[in-house]
Amino acid sequence: MRSPIVLLLALVCSTAGFAADPRLDAVFQRMDKAAQTFKGFTADLEKIDRTGGSLLETTDKSEGTIVVRKSGQHVQALEKIATQNGEPDGEQMAFSATRFSVYRPKANVVTDYDLGKKYRGIEEAALALLGGSSKDLLQDYQVSYGGPEAINGQATTRLILEPKDPQLAQMFPKIDVWISDATGIAVQQKFREKGDIDYHTQTYSNMQFGNISESQVTMDLPKNVKHEHPK
16 A cells, blocks of 8 residues: 555645756746636546556556645645556545545545645645745745657646655655646656656646635545554
8 A cells, every 4th residue: 555645745746046057937827827816727647557567567557537726825636546557436626725535435434644744845846836836836846957859749847846854855855846837737756766767657637727726625535434544
């Protein structure tokens, strides 16, 4: 089972400051312009989790939807997994500034994680990828230029992020983010674990931007669902 922090970070998409590499300036300008009006989005979601070396490699593929809502400085997100490796799934993950929740339909259980002070640095770094400005990004990451790439036929620029938070850096020394040249919003992310063998990617398509209601980022749960609150 993936750790709650891997799941939390997998929920994450994106958005003036000066960087050492001048090639980043144009990307940051697009991000900052998008951040000024960013209220949220809905999108189709594809996730890939790869673990193990070349001989013991395991790759899991999930498909579903994601909704992100930004209200003031607060960000919420809801991810729904429709299929896992081609099989019906139904898992849901909800994220806010103070809580991260995972619903597993087979067990009919919601696990609620209180982010609190323990994960404050990780939480802030995650929020920088959810509609934040380039200033937010530079506050939480060392950013370097990865170059132009096409994602699903869309022109993007890849940024390579090195987290400043020690906890996050221990889990993911590098995070790749592909920023759309057209919208200034991330369309793909890749979280690379230590050793650069295991990684987690997620790709957004059919993105629709606009105002998102709170009900759209609220889990749809059965009445008899059980709740767990790990310490």
